[in-house]
Each structure stands twice: as structure tokens, then as C-alpha cells.
Amino acid sequence: MTLSRRGLIGAAGGAAAVGAAGLAGGLALGRTAEPPPDPLARTYPFHGAHQAGIATPAQDRLHFAAFDVLTDDRAKLARLLRAWTTAAARLTQGLAAGEQGPTGGSYQAPPDDTGEAIGLPPSGLTLTFGVGPALFDRFGLGQRRPEALTPLPAFPGDALDPDRSDGDLCVQACADDPQVAVHAIRNLARIGMGTVSVRWSQLGFGRTSSTSTAQPTPRNMFGFKDGTANLKAEEPDLLDRHVWVPAGRDPREDWLVGGSYLVARRINMTIETWDRTSLAEQERVIGRSKAEGAPLSGGDEFAAPDFAAAGRGGLPLIDPRSHVALAHPDANDGVQLLRRGYNFVDGSTRLGRLDAGLFFLAFVTDPRTHFIPMQTRLASRDALQEYLRHTGSGLWAVLPGVNEGGWLGETLLA
């Protein structure tokens, strides 16, 4: 006796609709309202002008995977992207990866869905796809590789592991249930076998920024609020300016209009050292209070930092080498990133230290203006750098959204 996800989700959706109707009716009649619908039943549309998973309110869990393309055959790559489109459209709506489902199909064949998400709600799954710089020459697409899609330069202090860096394609799976995110990546990897190979992947928990004003600011592994000044979904004008690729900027970019650029950095934190640091030092290095996340110049969490405010001895209240001082838009020609990072813990090292940190993900309209200058500044001057090691890195062009009947990458490969 097996229930498919669709069956359950249909039921959950029905219950949600009934709940909403009950709520409206209850208010009208002055009766007690029904409990709100389960947020895990939420789905985000797959189709649209932009891919989901960027301005979507950040979910709690991540499975990010980078792939190497194994073939030189452009048609084969296009076939995979079509198959991924079909599967992603299904998975994000809470359906099985394939039409037969995890327990349907032939009894003699492996199911076309791996089945660990049977019975789980859609959990707000989004899947976001990007292409890396190395892909273009391979497929004779050199003329269509945007200037902006050049591998990131080496930053001071980088300790990058090639086995956790780069890749011809990337897929970001975000969901409010880790099993749903892992299920999606696992099934996409399986569909891709023979055409692509997983190069590396990263699990994340605990979003480290808010992408919606409806979300409270989360905390990173250092215990500080992160992403207070992040771009929010409710600011479409700012997203147009700082996130989406506009028309007419670079003729090589025509296929990418409506897309974005994704910077990924695996940033290890030296947790044990940090934990032995005084609260005063922790706050000085960050530039904000640990309790409220307020700038050390005063006010509440959302108060604008006053970098000129001076304290005893005329020294600035916010250390000019603090993370906030160097990362704030005021210090970066007003540029803003849409950060979407996650905490990670990959167990412990042989020395008994947490292999933990921040898997930094940011979507930007152009990495040359919106990431590289900031990271260059941070890498050389940020006081926080003492507690960080960048161990993985990647840059991808995030494909524009897909309309009904379209497929991921069609503007590039069709």
C-alpha cells in the first residue's frame, strides 16, 4: 500500500484550501479561526521570468551540487537540460521525479524516482540552475561567454580545494526539509549519469540571511545575526539593479537577460578559536552587537551604521576593519548582494575540530562590480578573516527563468 507524493499533496492542498475558506468564513461569522495551513505544504512556481530560489524567501535547508559535463555533444547536453527541466518542474511541485513514481512502473526495473520523499510535503523546494565558465569553449560557445563569467581571481588567503570548487553546471536545491532537497539533487544526478558527473556537493542548514522582510534575521555559526542589510524580495527595483542581468549591457549576455550570477564560497570558520574570544573582541570584529545585531554606533538592528561616530579616545565606535565596515554598501560604491548562504557542519576533523562554517551564496548582476572588489577588500583587511578560511569557490551564470513549454538553457543552446 503506497501513497504517492501527489496523493498526499493533493490532500494537503485540499486541506489548506479548506483551511483558508474556513478562516474567511470563521471571521465573517465571528467564530474561532481554523489553524493556519502547514507551511511545508507550500510550493513555489517553477515557471516565470526568473528562476525560483533567488528572490524566493530563503528556505531552511540546502543541497548544492556542481557537475562536470562528460560529453562534447551539444545535443546530448541539451537533452539533459530538457530532462532536468521536466523533472525540476515536477519535483518543485511535490511530484515524483518521473511519471511512474517511486513505486509505480515495472516491478523488474528500478523506479524512476528514488522514493525517499514519499509522504513528504513539497516543503517549498526550489531548484536553481547555472552554467560555469568552462562550459563555453567546450561547446563552441566562446562568443557567448559573457565578460562577467570569468573565473574569480585568487584572493589573498584563499585555501581552495579544487575538489570543492567550480563545475560546468550547478544546481541549488533549497527546501524546508533536508530530505526533500537531497532527494531532488539525487534524482537530478541520476538522470544526468552519462552526460554529467557530480563534481562536488554541499549540504547546508540554517539559512544565514533573510531574503524577505517577513523573515527574522538568522544567526551564523559565530552566533551573530547575518544578512540584516540583505536585499529583499519586496524590493523589486533594487533586485533589478543589483541581481538580474539587464538587456543591452554586453552582447555576449543576450541569452542571459533575466538571469543572474551566482558566487559560491565555502568558508570554514575556526569555531574553537572563535569560541575562546572575548565577547568584546567578537563584537569589535563583526561591528555589531551579538545580542541585537545593532551596529556598534547605536540604535536597533536595522539602524543605519554610523561609521563616523567616535568613542573614547576619538576612535570610531565601529572599527574600520570590522566586517560590517568593509562589507557595508557604503564602503562598496553602494553595491548590494543578494546573499542566500547556509551554515554547514561536515562533521569534525581528525583534530576534533568542527569542519564547519558558512556556505556563502550570493546572486549578483555582475561579479566584477558586485563581488570581486568587496571580497578583495575583505580578504586583505577584514579583521574577521583571522577566523576564516575559504576552502571552496565557484562562479556560474544563472539561467533566465523558463516559461511553460520552454527548457532551461534554451536561450543558450537552442
Added chain:
Amino acid sequence: MIKSHRCAGAACLVAALAVALAGCTDNTSGAAPGDPRALTVQSTDDACTVSGGGAPAGTLTFSVTNGGSQVTEFYLLGSDGLRILGEVENIGPGLSRDLVVNAPAGDYFTACKPGMIGDGIRNPFSVAPSDDQPAVSADDQQLAEQADQQYGSYVKDQTEQLLAQTRAFAEAYTAGSDDEARRLYPRARMHWERIEPVAESFGDLDPKMDAREADLQPGEEWTGWHVMEKDLWPQRAENYTALTTQERKRYADDLVANTEDLYNRTRDLTFSTDQIGNGATGLMEEVASGKVTGEEEYWSRTDLWDFQGNLEGARVAWQGLRPILQKKDPDLDATLEEEFAATQAELDSHRSGDGWKSYDELTEDDIKALSDRVNALGEPLSRLTAAVLS
């Protein structure tokens, strides 16, 4: 004559639930309701109720529900009551399984076998000629028999060669001709690797012949190929004491005796299409789990020889089934042709002399590339059995 039976509580519930859930299951494999080729079977401890006494020729789907208390099986038998057109085994109480079978026009029997013993509860079943018959053919059975014969011959041939080469290896090893023994070791084993699923199907022989030291439980005696492998390539062993001449002879004689046993038992083996198909899949899984990781030949590092043997065995199995597969799923057949060639080409890039490089000579990138090819072949290969049975 179809007997009608009172439906007992649990069976009624299961049937009712199955109907209720049909509307919301994400499963397009079951035939649509109203399709005369879609039949339901209720198997209980004393009845086998088929929803109809016949169907038009074509691909029939029997959805079998076990409403009884014992494990049951369902068969579609030929008019002689012997020939098995299709079967679905091991249906536990409360479970449902589909049997999908191609049936040309003719007279048949359906049979449920509660408790898995006896002739089962049989009912006649007639298949009428049909113009809208999906691709079926009376010669499917012939193709399956041909595949069986070919694969059976291959297994016989490989065990013959295995026996001859194992004797030569044992002789060299016993005589202390270590270089010759090291030369023969991977060459002899290749014949084993080609038919590994068959050799492994003899649960008593496999551990005696092919156990690795790491497979042993405490107190278990270690015999077979890998004992001698370690003795011939002790470089990675710690504090290893070489075997005496007497010990060598004992292990070598034992291996030859077991190989003779295997030889005798494989003279008249027959194979069904699903065994052949699953054997192919199993061989590539052997590569994925043990060879490409360098775990199989821990001492000798001759894993790529085994890889080649497994790959060839899988290819032979697929080739035997090709006449059926090309009719039923030409796309899958084309994919397998491409992937077998690509995997072989990747492996060929590591040839050395008349054999293969040592596993230690492979770089991490080499191993990743081989592993990617194994995945690329293994995924479509896992659909082979279902495709030929469809």
C-alpha cells in the same frame, strides 16, 4: 470456470483501498480502468478470482492482490499447463503486484499458488485474436530460448577455460614458480569475473573460492583465490609470513577441487531472460562496488582485469538479449551499445602489454572517469530486464 468467493474482511478492505487510491497514485503503469487487457486477480488462501475469463491478444496486465494469509504466486500458463508465459512470485499477504505479459491468441491457464506449493488454483483463460494487438509475437519465446541457449553455452565455455587456467595457476603456484603464478592469476580470474553472478549463485562455493580477507567473520577459515593473491603479492601486508610449500599445495588443491565442482554444476544450467538481464546489471554493480574502487584485488592490484571480465560478461548477456530488446525498446538498446563502447574505450586507455595497468598506476582523475562511465552504463542497464520482459 471462474469461482466466485465471498470476500473476507481484510481482502475487501484491501480491494476497496486499492480502488480508492488508484485515483491519487502517481502511477501510469497500471492499465486504465475499462481496458479489457487490464485484469485484477484476488488471491486468497483457497481462491483465485480473476476479473475476467479472457482478454484480447496483446500486453496483459494482471494486478494481483493477495488477500490471503499465506505468501502467494501468480502464473499465466500455456494450454499444456506447463509452459510459463509469465509469473510473479513472493506476494506477501496484503500486498499487490502487477504481472505484465505479452500473450498471443490462444488458450491459457491462470494460477494462484497460495503457500507456494502444489499446482495452484487454476482457471482457464482465453486470449482472443485482436487487430489492435500491441507488438507481440509468437517468436518471443523462441528468442528467449535462444538467449538461454547462448548464455548457457557461454557459461559452459567460461567454466571450462576457468578450470584449465586455474589448474595451470595452481601448478605454477605449488611449484614455487611465482612469476608464472603472478602472470596467470589475473588471466585465470578473468573467466570467473565474466560469469561472476552464476558462480556466486552457488552460495557454498563462492565464499570458499572468492572470499576476501576483509569478508571473513572471526574464526572463519580463509581459502581460495585471495589467500594465494596475498601470498604472491605480500608487499602491502604487515608482518606477513609466507606460506610453506605444503600450505601452498593445500590451498591450490582446494581451489582446483572447488573449480571442478563449479564446472560440473554448470554443465546443464538453464537461464531465463530475467536471470540473464539481472546478471548483466549485477556484473556492472560488481564493477561499481569493488573494482573501480580497487578493493577486489587489494594485494595484486589487478582490478582492471576483473573490470574487463565483468564488462565482457555483461556485454555478452546484453548481446544475447538484443534480438528481444531491439523489438521492445530499440532506444534502450542503442543507448547500451553506445555506453558499452564508451566504457570499453575508457578501459582500453589503460591497457598495458597484453593486459591492464596496475590499479596503483591510475590517477584520481582516471578513477573518476572510469566511475562516471560505469554510472553511465549502469543506469540504462538497470532497465534491461524490465524492457525484455515487457
